Amino acid sequence: MKNTILLAVMVFFLASCAKEVKNEQEVYFNDFEGQSTKGISNALAEKYNGSTVLGRYNSSGFDLTLNDLPAHKLVEISFDLYIHDSWDGNKTSKGIDGPDIWKMIVDGNLYINTTFSNEDCDNSGFCPPQSYPSDYPNAYHNPKSGASNVNLPGVCNLAGKIGGTTLYKITKVIEHQQANLLMQCRDQLTQTNAPDPKCDESWSIDNLKVKVINL
Ligand SMILES: [Ca+2]
Numbered sequence: 001m002k003n004t005i006l007l008a009v010m011v012f013f014l015a016s017c018a019k020e021v022k023n024e025q026e027v028y029f030n031d032f033e034g035q036s037t038k039g040i041s042n043a044l045a046e047k048y049n050g051s052t053v054l055g056r057y058n059s060s061g062f063d064l065t066l067n068d069l070p071a072h073k074l075v076e077i078s079f080d081l082y083i084h085d086s087w088d089g090n091k092t093s094k095g096i097d098g099p100d101i102w103k104m105i106v107d108g109n110l111y112i113n114t115t116f117s118n119e120d121c122d123n124s125g126f127c128p129p130q131s132y133p134s135d136y137p138n139a140y141h142n143p144k145s146g147a148s149n150v151n152l153p154g155v156c157n158l159a160g161k162i163g164g165t166t167l168y169k170i171t172k173v174i175e176h177q178q179a180n181l182l183m184q185c186r187d188q189l190t191q192t193n194a195p196d197p198k199c200d201e202s203w204s205i206d207n208l209k210v211k212v213i214n215l
């Protein structure tokens, strides 16, 4: 009897394990090192830190359209997001500095709506906050929270300029079953006192990957 119960328990666990085995398939990858940007509208290309990136963008962004996806239940979207130069996070300064918002929208639904801050803490210990890894508004995290690399060179590198570049490794798994997918990345950057806003703050993307997942 004991053995029968043990066997039943083992069969139950094996069955539940089998159910959770994921069946994944990469349907898109681009490191932008000379690969086609077919499917991407408003594709820009630039060399940053030894790699070609998609960007840089300021007050704009790109769309990625994928068609004829194999049947799936989930989609995993991942990429490197570079936040270049002097992003101001949640700061507004009466509409001069920000907020500096970044968004990812899939099929019209907002999956990321956040701000990034590349500012240093001031002498009083105040660190101009960003929303990431939470959503904007009403989220206040230290500058560069959740980053993978905070020691990358800025793009414009003006003397005494705050910023540098911060790398975020973003992975988002979303429920998605349609055969077509539209991913849109956008910013709403504000810097009314900068002669060249794209030099003051911008963003780019590398190693963009999309996987479809069946459970
Ligand atoms: Ca690259």
Ligand SMILES: [Ca+2]
Binding pocket: 086, 087, 088, 096, 097, 098, 099, 100, 189, 190, 191, 201
């Ligand atoms: Ca700004």
